[in-house]
Structures are given as structure tokens and as C-alpha cells.
């Protein structure tokens with residue numbers, strides 16, 4: 164058919180419209196899939212159904228106390244309402260889930276109490292609440308010096324960052340699970356919103372079990388020894404404003420994990436999980452990833468061979484990344 168003819172151009176326009184509508188329908192379906200899960204699992208402010216929701220809400224709440232105490236000039240008696248709210252949350256948690264929960268929150272309250280006592284401010288309800296509570300010193304603040312920090316940071320230069328590559332060749336030996344544990348242990352130090360720690364890692368001793376679901380590891384995934392799936396637990400997040408926060412916190416955790424694997428001398432490659440709802444649902448069912456978690460990415464891991472090629476992955480200039488403002 165003549166490409167300039169009216170019927171041809173009309174047919175093309177209809178086809179383009181159809182493709183656009185189909186994309187909108189897919190987008191809507193995938194968004195509804197995300198929407199349902201965020202609605203079902205994120206925590207509220209007062210009626211948390213699951214233990215994980217309640218625990219994350221308590222972390223959010225008690226961290227506000229630590230933050231207040233870590234300012235250069237904390238305000239004596241700050242946050243009275245928030246302290247009452249936290250005590251209520253802790254009472255509920257102890258009744259519903261764990262009579263000994265949550266020591267770090269109790270410890271933060273003890274620090275708050277001690278700080279206020281130093282300013283002759285009393286909170287009898289809190290005093291009663293803390294009566295007989297053990298102090299395990301896991302909450303509150305701790306002193307650090309500039310020298311302490313510089314002694315550590317002085318050992319790590321730019322080389323550490325520039326020597327990490329996405330590694331797609333692995334030695335024919337299994338990665339010791341202790342090294343994976345050590346890497347995840349380091350990644351725990353990743354910052355998270357209100358210290359809520361929503362990130363999770365599913366570790367697959369049999370890498371193929373997980374990697375067979377991910378299309379981007381063709382040609383090298385079969386060489387990997389272990390596979391990791393980084394997720395974020397929606398139960399750690401709350402409110403529509405945090406609808407994207409799982410991806411921020413989970414993504415930051417994934418980056419720390421990549422650096423931690425690198426620090427262990429392992430080779431690792433981040434692997435995208437940019438999937439439509441149906442594929443995501445199938446993978447979760449097969450690999451036992453809870454409905455409450457969103458998948459951030461997979462990571463293939465292996466021991467480094469003696470020599471290997473890595474993609475240069477050219478970085479654009481500093482100016483591309485950095486926009487300076489007055």
C-alpha cells in the first residue's frame with residue numbers, strides 16, 4: 164500500500180492509538196498491583212495489625228527521641244506528646260506480640276528521662292513506665308569524636324569506589340556463606356528513613372533457582388555461586404507520601420550490600436527486577452518472597468577469578484552529575 168495514501172495513514176494512526184491505550188492499560192494494571200500491596204501492608208498510625216508493622220512504627224517513633232537528644236542543644240522536656248504516644252505503642256506491642264519488646268526504645272526513653280532529670284524536668288508517667296526496666300544501652304545517643312571518624316575514613320579512599328565493577332565472570336568455587344553473612348551484616352549500617360530498616364535480603368545458596376527468573380544475566384548467571392534478592396518490607400512504611408520510600412531505602416541498602424561484597428573481595432553484579440505485575444507475582448510465588456515485600460533487585464555473586472574482563476562502563480563528567488547552586 165502507498166505509505167502516503169489516506170487509508171494507510173489512517174490505519175497507522177489507529178495502530179498507534181491502540182498501542183498507546185494498551186500501554187496505559189498495562190501501566191494502570193501494574194500500578195493497581197503496587198497500590199493494593201502498599202495499602203494492604205504499609206503501617207498506619209494507630210491500628211497496626213502485624214508484629215512487623217508495629218515494630219517498625221515503634222522504631223520510627225523512638226528514633227524521634229534519639230534524634231532530639233542528638234541535637235547540639237536538645238530542648239529540655241521536648242516531645243511530651245510523642246513520648247506518651249510511644250509509651251502507648253510499647254504497651255500495645257507488649258500486650259499483643261512480645262512482653263519484652265522493644266529494648267532499644269526503652270533505652271532511648273531512659274536516655275530521655277536522664278536528660279530531663281539533668282534539667283529538673285519530671286515526667287511521672289514515664290518514670291512509672293520505666294520503673295524496673297533494664298537498661299541495655301542500645302538506644303539514646305553515644306559520643307564520637309572527629310578523630311575517631313577520621314582514623315577510619317583515612318583508610319578508605321576513592322580507590323575503593325572506583326575498583327568496584329559489575330562482575331560477570333566468576334571462579335568455579337562456591338562462595339562461603341559466611342562471606343555473604345558478613346556482607347549483609349555490614350549493609351545493616353545503611354541509613355533508612357527514621358531508622359526503620361525495611362530492607363531484607365533473600366539469600367539463595369542455589370543461585371540458579373533465583374537467577375533463572377531474571378533475563379539480564381544471560382551468558383554469565385550460570386557461573387554465579389550465590390544469588391541475592393534485595394527487597395523492602397512495605398510494613399516499614401506509612402502514608403501515601405512514603406509510597407516510593409521502599410525503593411529509596413531498599414536501593415540504598417542494595418548499594419551498601421554491593422560495596423560490602425566488594426569489600427569481601429567477591430564479584431557481584433546488580434540485576435534489574437523491572438517486571439510487570441504478572442511476572443513479579445509468579446516469581447514471588449516460586450521463590451517464596453512475601454506479598455508484603457517489594458523487590459528492589461537481584462544480585463549475582465561469585466568468587467573472583469585471577470584475571471577477568473569488566474565492562475568499562477564510562478562515567479560522564481562530574482558536571483553531568485553535579486549542579487551547583489548558590
Ligand SMILES: Cc1cc2nc3c(=O)[nH]c(=O)nc-3n(C[C@H](O)[C@H](O)[C@H](O)COP(=O)(O)O)c2cc1C
Nearest residue numbers: 327328329378379380432433434435436460474476
Ligand atoms: C538496578 C540495576 C540493575 C542492573 N541490571 C543489570 C542486568 O540485568 N544485567 C547486567 O548485566 N547488568 C545489570 N546492571 C549493571 C549495570 O550495567 C552496571 O552497574 C553499569 O553499567 C555500571 O557499571 P559498574 O557497575 O561496573 O560500575 C544493573 C545495575 C543496576 C544498578
